[in-house]
Amino acid sequence: NAGVMQNPRHLVRRRGQEARLRCSPMKGHSHVYWYRQLPEEGLKFMVYLQKENIIDESGMPKERFSAEFPKEGPSILRIQQVVRGDSAAYFCASSPNWDSYNSPLHFGNGTRLTVT
């Protein structure tokens, strides 16, 4: 049973370019979370999605960032016009349903974004 798959593992973008990060949740999981880890900091919640719905985006920056989880295919975190401050590790996590603590979050290995 494959775990949460994120790609690419490493992504380098120049300032002003777009970054697209992909996340395929574990099989049978319909809930996806995106977290960002800035250097020397803990993970910060960004957004929580279910299929075709954004449930909670309270941690998303107001501009340039967007996320989707379509009916088919992976969840996508999109960052437009990247700046150096966007350099971080972006982690995706999935869970089978929203109210079960017996099913902990399963994290992917992350995408490390470097903006030059």
Add this chain to the structure above:
Amino acid sequence: AQSVTQLDSQVPVFEEAPVELRCNYSSSVSVYLFWYVQYPNQGLQLLLKYLSGSTLVESINGFEAEFNKSQTSFHLRKPSVHISDTAEYFCAVSDRLIQGAQKLVFGQGTRLTINP
């Protein structure tokens, strides 16, 4: 608002020595507490969790943590560490009352280094 403070950013110990990683939280409602471990270049893995019941929880690899409501703490301990325990450890809290039940608030992390 919830917050988590991990008092030590780095903890170096010798192999087979005991270790305690400290975690304090603040929350105005009932909380659920977690410890995650992150090995180099990997995602986070759940180590143990407190949901309810016994305040002492254990993991399969010898770690334990005790929920202390009066001191708002959830310190992680291991009586004898091994080289393979070298990793970064994150304490996290979740508030079940919010819509995204797995929306975790993480501490800054503690880097545990085991020296031979």
